[in-house]
Amino acid sequence: MDMGNIHTERIEALRGIMEKNGWEAVIIKGSDPHSSEYPAPRWKQVEWLSGFTGEAGDIVVTMDHAGLWTDTRYFIQALSQLEGTGVELHKLRVPEAVSIPQWLSGRVKTVAVDGLCQSVSAVRELTEALGEGGLVVDVPDMLEELWEGRPLIPVTPIATLDVECFGGIPRKEKISWLRKWMLLQGVDRVLLTSLDEIAWMLNTRGSDIDYNPLVISYLLVSQDSVKWFVKKSSAEGEPDPDTLDSFSELEMDDVDIEDYDAVFFALSDFTDETAPVRLFVDPSTLNHHLHAYITDSYTEENLVLGTSPVILEKAIKCPSEIEHLRQTFIDDGAALVSFLHWLEEEVATGREVTEWEASEKLTAFRAEIPGYRGNSFENISGYGPSGALPHYSTPSEGSLVIPPHGLYLIDSGGQYLTGTTDTTRTIPMGECTALEKEDYTLVLKGMIDLSMAVFPRGTTGCHLDILARNPLWQTHRNFGHGTGHGIGYWLCVHEGPHEFRQNFNSQPLLPGMITSVEPGLYREGLHGVRHENVLLCREAGVNAFGDWIEFETLTCCHIDTSAVVVELLTDAELNWLNAFNDRVYRTLASVLPARTAAWLRDKTLPISR
Numbered sequence: 001m002d003m004g005n006i007h008t009e010r011i012e013a014l015r016g017i018m019e020k021n022g023w024e025a026v027i028i029k030g031s032d033p034h035s036s037e038y039p040a041p042r043w044k045q046v047e048w049l050s051g052f053t054g055e056a057g058d059i060v061v062t063m064d065h066a067g068l069w070t071d072t073r074y075f076i077q078a079l080s081q082l083e084g085t086g087v088e089l090h091k092l093r094v095p096e097a098v099s100i101p102q103w104l105s106g107r108v109k110t111v112a113v114d115g116l117c118q119s120v121s122a123v124r125e126l127t128e129a130l131g132e133g134g135l136v137v138d139v140p141d142m143l144e145e146l147w148e149g150r151p152l153i154p155v156t157p158i159a160t161l162d163v164e165c166f167g168g169i170p171r172k173e174k175i176s177w178l179r180k181w182m183l184l185q186g187v188d189r190v191l192l193t194s195l196d197e198i199a200w201m202l203n204t205r206g207s208d209i210d211y212n213p214l215v216i217s218y219l220l221v222s223q224d225s226v227k228w229f230v231k232k233s234s235a236e237g238e239p240d241p242d243t244l245d246s247f248s249e250l251e252m253d254d255v256d257i258e259d260y261d262a263v264f265f266a267l268s269d270f271t272d273e274t275a276p277v278r279l280f281v282d283p284s285t286l287n288h289h290l291h292a293y294i295t296d297s298y299t300e301e302n303l304v305l306g307t308s309p310v311i312l313e314k315a316i317k318c319p320s321e322i323e324h325l326r327q328t329f330i331d332d333g334a335a336l337v338s339f340l341h342w343l344e345e346e347v348a349t350g351r352e353v354t355e356w357e358a359s360e361k362l363t364a365f366r367a368e369i370p371g372y373r374g375n376s377f378e379n380i381s382g383y384g385p386s387g388a389l390p391h392y393s394t395p396s397e398g399s400l401v402i403p404p405h406g407l408y409l410i411d412s413g414g415q416y417l418t419g420t421t422d423t424t425r426t427i428p429m430g431e432c433t434a435l436e437k438e439d440y441t442l443v444l445k446g447m448i449d450l451s452m453a454v455f456p457r458g459t460t461g462c463h464l465d466i467l468a469r470n471p472l473w474q475t476h477r478n479f480g481h482g483t484g485h486g487i488g489y490w491l492c493v494h495e496g497p498h499e500f501r502q503n504f505n506s507q508p509l510l511p512g513m514i515t516s517v518e519p520g521l522y523r524e525g526l527h528g529v530r531h532e533n534v535l536l537c538r539e540a541g542v543n544a545f546g547d548w549i550e551f552e553t554l555t556c557c558h559i560d561t562s563a564v565v566v567e568l569l570t571d572a573e574l575n576w577l578n579a580f581n582d583r584v585y586r587t588l589a590s591v592l593p594a595r596t597a598a599w600l601r602d603k604t605l606p607i608s609r
Helices: 003-021 045-050 072-081 100-104 120-130 171-185 195-202 241-252 260-267 288-295 310-315 319-348 355-367 384-388 434-451 461-473 571-591 594-603
Strands: 025-028 058-062 066-070 088-091 110-113 135-138 189-192 217-222 226-230 255-258 279-281 303-305 372-375 380-383 407-412 414-416 423-428 454-456 484-486 495-500 514-517 520-523 527-530 533-543 546-553
Touching (some): 003 045, 003 058, 025 045, 045 066, 058 100, 066 072, 110 120, 135 288, 171 189, 171 195, 171 217, 171 310, 189 195, 195 217, 195 310, 217 260, 226 260, 241 255, 255 260, 260 288, 279 288, 310 495, 319 423, 319 533, 319 571, 319 594, 380 384, 384 407, 384 527, 407 527, 434 527, 434 533, 434 571, 461 495, 571 594
Parallel strands (some): 025 110, 066 088, 110 135, 189 279, 226 255
Antiparallel strands (some): 025 058, 058 066, 189 217, 217 226, 372 414, 380 407, 484 514, 533 546
16 A cells, blocks of 8 residues: 555545544654654654654644654655655754744644653644644544553563662762752752763663663652652553562662652642642653643742753763773774674675665674673665665665765664764775765864864863864855754763753753764765764863863774875874874774674774875
8 A cells, every 4th residue: 555645645634534523734743742853653743643664753734734753864864754645744953944932933823742752842833833823632642542552551571770780870879969950949849851961870771762771750858758650560461570570679779669650640739748748840841741730839939940950960971980980982993893894804805785784783782792782873874875765764665775886874882781872984885076075074074173183271162063063064055954962871871961062051061961963964876975973071171271181082993095085184183093093902902703893903903194
């Protein structure tokens, strides 16, 4: 059956519900009740309705229009996947971009949303845009009656992080820190709704969401209790033994285990309180439906909205985490180098290696590492034109064969008990065109220039972003995605509050933060280039001019120099590249098989003008 027709039928069925209820527009959000970047299958409502599988995209349906709003990473993918569905692409993060609230303003007055999957902040922006007479209708799980066989809320085994063995801070210390913060802020309760914040606070991990070791839950902390609202068992029966052991450990640390839906009752329970209770929540991750329930129990004065303090505390890795991360990137780098050696040899023999087979082989190398817990995101394995899609989803059938020429891009990462990795390498598979080499080198210059940065305390990522873009801008080239993001510790591969991006972000870079640096360049139908290393922010000394910070590169995988146009590199860039490759060889040579170590020696020999 034509998938386009299926999605057209689903949109028409939704319009039938709209007409029956008097809704002029419906917004379907590509997230879940916790504002997660990657939702579990139950909340992949945008994909079910439209066929679009990108990680960032929202749908608006009116009686005469259906549109998908997404950013530059997914334009090509969206145009392909939306063909025949009647859904029109609306581009974000471009100069002429019009947001959903802006587009709806003046067109409609009544908009229905699934309040479980819309944040408080998003609904406020929408309400302001609709203006006087506008109405936002909260309809939790509005697609339920249309979505036959819709997945349930997932329940996967829950594990606890052994901080003594694998790094980190005990949960009791974290809870004590949060309670001190609450005293300083004058609040009695804190409700955490972001899943990675909850995982960090409790040192718990699960697999409710692919590639993200998270447990779908809420956490309510007061001065005398900690309540974790979580699904205890699946429809099939009791919790598994590992989960029960984890619950017992948590209960020994005075964490009460409650049912997921009991959060509604707990927030309105004041039976033990003798004075008004002040509740703190972060509106960027609190869903609109739960917020509406809270406002029935708390006055405006007693509901405190603000940015969760956990975000920044989580981003600054402690010494034991940093120590383990250094080793994790060495282990991960050895797997990457072994894969690249295998790929080059296989392609050289004339055997047809597809993008999918290459992706699976890299995963197999990573799986041999002790402490491996899966990939940190879906591998992006793309040759030539596939590499021109920044978030290319490699198909298991029909993917391109990697030939002995041109550029192959592999962006991948692993989840380990001792950290999370994320590395991109663009690989010259043989002879490359002059344009491929030039693009390859200019993107590499940007990554190197940002990696070499030294800056005073108080500097933000948006202040430094130009360092990675300038080599491209000088030749009138650019890329549409961010330059870098924070990375969790056996947590989400994307985390804040810091980032490298042109958009203003007031969060300074601080010692202990981990960040990727990944400039790119994409030529539709031809090739894509992206070089990505992961860096640690660290102290660089204090003098009369300030308190200085620099970067330490954690990634331990060589950069292929065969496509580098040496004349385009400055002396400083050339010295950095040679020193980086030499360090990779000296670090990995003793842990690699002899043949792979010899191959790596050749790949990391210094280059000169």
